[in-house]
Amino acid sequence: MMSERPSLLIVEDDAGLQAQLKWAYDDFDVTVVGDKASALAAMRAIEPEVVTLDLGLPPDPDGTSEGFAVLDAIMTMRPQTKVIVASGHGARESALTAIARGAYDFYQKPVDIEELGLIVRRAFKLARIEAENRALAARVGSDHRVLGGMITAAPEMLRVARTIERVAGTNVSVMLLGASGTGKELLARGLHEASDRRAGGFVAINCAAIPENLLESELFGHEKGAFTGAVKTTEGKIEQAHGGTLFLDEVGDIPLPLQVKLLRFLQERVIERIGGRKPIAVDTRIVCATHQNLEAMIVDGRFREDLWYRLAEIVVKIPSLAERPGDPVLLARAFLQRFAAELNLPAKGFAGDALTAIDRWAWPGNVRELENRVKRAAIMADGKLVTAEDLDLTSHSDEAELPLNLKAARENADRHVIRHALARSEGNISSTARLLGISRPTLYDLLKQYDLQGEGGAAR
The missing domain is CATH 3.40.50.300 (P-loop containing nucleotide triphosphate hydrolases)
Structure with a gap:
């Protein structure tokens, strides 16, 4: 049976330190290796969530070339892995280079086991949160498919x-x-x-x-x-x-x-x-x-x-899409997820300015226009986040005419903002309340008052 404990891979060539690190983490499923080939074999076999990596590995124990080669390979094989690099001789510059190449964090030798333990546990916590977010992203659309x-x-x-x-x-x-x-x-x-x-x-x-x-x-x-x-x-x-x-x-x-x-x-x-x-x-x-x-x-x-x-x-x-508040963001996320997978693109999400632009755009071409813009943006985006510039959207769109009655105008505005916030946070009540700057009980009251219960699927 597979272990239910989190998998930790330790890449360290010092035998004494290997033993010390292995027994320091009895709440993890620990695998210890001492060279590049063994490290990559272990990555393929156990797919660890967290790796501690000594940059000074044989045949270059006094340098960093072999360690960086392992880091680059891990980032290619499983980019979501949290890699914590160790560098001796106070080589802070090497550690910062490792961060730039995808490492999560670093620590310096000689090792403080307690301090390293805090970094490792923090890395595991973040890995789990990101895994949950990926699972949520994978369900974008499925929770809202009719x-x-x-x-x-x-x-x-x-x-x-x-x-x-x-x-x-x-x-x-x-x-x-x-x-x-x-x-x-x-x-x-x-x-x-x-x-x-x-x-x-x-x-x-x-x-x-x-x-x-x-x-x-x-x-x-x-x-x-x-x-x-x-x-x-x-x-x-x-x-x-x-x-x-x-x-x-x-x-x-x-x-x-x-x-x-x-x-x-x-x-x-x-x-x-x-x-x-x-x-x-x-x-x-x-x-x-x-x-x-x-x-x-x-x-x-x-x-x-x-x-x-x-x-x-x-x-x-x-x-029309403009008459479906919240749907443009839902659809945009689903399209981006699909195009990123189909075309093997790095874009994984939208920057804040892109989400705001999607919310505000009038979408005269409806869903077809949205799909085309997201596909183009996914291809043109430089990083993991698609920006408003990638979408080629202006910073504003024509505002819908509001009713002259102040009470009705306030209610319309409240409904509009709440529904956008629910869509932005994928139905998560806590996140929606934070976006709106109100408490959860207040949000629940507003959902009931405006009969918005259940519009975004099951509240989480």
């Missing part, structure tokens, strides 16, 4: 998710209305996965991205020889979605003649391919989305009213 894997803690978006979950088990047509980049396709996929049709296919088509003369063939398919270039019979998207869900994105761009054919399918549930004469029964559920005002298009004669009623049995309006 329908289709969408990340949100905003009640506005949670209501959308709950609405879609309620209608998922039915066969009604759903219309998703929202600006570009708000996650309409992600919600449509979530609806499909929550429905009884999840075993069938989810087929998506962007009606605005396909030329009018090709859209009919894409939707309904064609028979061999139906037109020049039709060298084989091809199923359309509607047929491909048989038994599953068809997602029509930007449905407002479907031309009027094709709207008539789509309406016929919705009424009779049969299609005819281009060039075909045989009706084909198709069982597919339709989910649509658009950023356009279809009701205004109906008035203008650009969209059929009878088709609207067939497609919009349930209408779901999706809020």
